[in-house]
Amino acid sequence: MSTVPTRTSRRLGDLPIALTFLLPALLAAVLLRLWPTAKAVWDSLRSTALGVEPTHWVGVEQYRTLLDDPAFLNSLKITLLFGIIVNPLQIAVALALAVLFNERIRGAGLMRTLVFLPVAIPQSVSAVIWAVAFRPDGPLNGVLARLGIAPQGFLTSPGQALASIIVVVSWIGVGYWMMFLIAGLKEIDPTLYEAASLDGAGRWARFRGITLPQLRRQLAFVLVADTISNLLVFAPVQILTGGGPNGRTDLIMNNVFERAYVRADAGAAAAGTVIVAVIALAIVLVQFRLLSKGSD
C-alpha cells in the first residue's frame, strides 16, 4: 500500500480494486439488461412464426408488418394520447400537492403518507379495487345516483375507458412523484422567499419566480421518469379492461404482451419490445439533456 504511486499505478489508477467493486453491477447490467435487449433485436430480425417453417432471417420484415398492422398503430396512437394527457396531469397534481404539503400545516406528514400510500400497494391490487369502484352497480355510480346523474359505463364505455385508466394510474403515481418534488422544495434556500416577500412579491409571483426555476432539475427528472413509467403501464390495463373496449385502452405494453402470450407471435412481440425500448431510450436521452441544462 504505497502512498507514492509508481508510473504504472498512476496510469491504471485504482483499476483493479475498482473492477472488484463494479463487477457485480456490471454483470447484472450486461446479463439482465443488455443481453435480453440484444436478444430482442436479434429475434425481431428473424421469423419464428408458429413453427410452420424453420426460423430464418427476415430482416426488417417484422417491423414492416407490425407498422402496417392497424391494431399496432392503434396501440401506438392510444399510448401517445394517454401520454399527452396523463403526464402533464400527474406532474401538475404532484407539484400542487408537493407545494401544499410542504407548507407548515398541522399533520402535513400524515397527509403526505396517506397520499403516498397507493404506490406501496401492488398495482394488481389497486386495479382490482378500482374494478369494483367502476362497476355499473359500484360506489362511483352510487355517488352519481345520489347526485341525480345517470349511471356511467366507465371501463366499458369507449369514451370513458381511457380516462378511467388515467384516474387509476394517477391515483397510484401522483404521491410517488410528489415525494421527489417535496425533496426538491426542501432544498430551496428560504432566504430567497424572504427577500421576495420584502420586495412585495405575492404567493403566485414567488411560485413562478422562485419555486419553479429552483425546482427545474427535479421537475425535469420527474417528467422523464414519469413518462417512462407511464409508457410501461401494464397491470392496470390487463386487469381492468384487457385493452378494450375496441382497443380504446390498448396501451403498448398490453399489445406486446398479447402478441407474445395470447397469439404466440414471438417475432412480432420482439419487434414490439424493441420499439418500446427505443422509445424509452429516446425519452431517457431527453432526460439527460434536460438534466445537464438544469445544472448549468
Next chain:
Amino acid sequence: MVVLGSVIAVLFVLPLWWAAVSALRPQRETFATLSPVSLWTLLPRGLTIGNFDRLFDAEFGRALLNSTVVTVATLVIGLAICATAAFALAVLHFPGRGVVFAVMVVSFLIPFDAIAIPLMSIFRDAHLENTYLALVLPGVGNGFAVFLLRGFFLGVPVDLAEAARVEGLGWWGVFWRIYLPLSRPALIGAGLILFVFQWQAYLWPLLIAPDPEMTVAPVAIAQFAGQQGVDFGAIFAGAVLTALVPLLILLFFQRYFTQSVSSSGLK
C-alpha cells in the same frame, strides 16, 4: 390549508379504506351497501374474518412469504451491488470510468418490463424457471438506486477517505467504515426504491414463476379474479395484508426518504 390538505388526503385513502372495511365484512354486505351509497358503504356492520380464512385456504400465506423472501433478498443483494458500484463510480479513479458509467446508465435505464419477454426465454434456457433466484435477480441492479447513492457519495468530503488511506485503510475499509455509515439516509432511500420495485412486481413473476408454489402476493391476489367469478372479499383481505408491510415501513422511514432524495440532489 389544513382543510384542503385533509380533504385531499382522505380522497386518496378512501379507496383503501373501503377495501380494508370490505375485507372485514361478508361479501354480500359489501355489495348490498354499494348502491345507493350510504355511511354503511364505508363502515362495517357485522365483522367477520371469513375472507381471511378463504385467502389462507388458497395458500396466500405462501404467496406472502414468497414476496417477503424475494423482497428481502433483493434489498440485501441489491443494496450491496448498487452501493459498491456507486462507490467505484464516485470515489475511485480509473481509466474508462466515464465509459463504465455510461454503459451502466444506459443498460439500467432500458425499462425492465420492456425486456421481460426476451429475458424470460434466457432464464428458461438456463432452467431458472420457478426459482427464487429468477424472481430476485432482475430487481438487484437498479439504475436509480445507483444514481442516488453515487450522488450521495460524491458529497462526502474527499479528505476523509484520503486521511484514512494514509493511515493504511484499504478501499474496502474506506467503503465499509466511512462511506456506508455516513450514507444511512441514502441507503434507506435506495432501499425503498428497491423495495417498491420488487413488492410491486407483477409482469415478471407472472412470466417466470407460474408454479403455485412460487406465486408472489400481487399475482396470487389477481388470481382471485378468475374464470369462475371474482372473490372480492378474499381480494380485499389480500390487499390489506399486502399493503400492511409497506405501510409500516413507509410510516417509519418516510422522513428519511425525503431527506435522502434531497441531500443527494438526484445527481
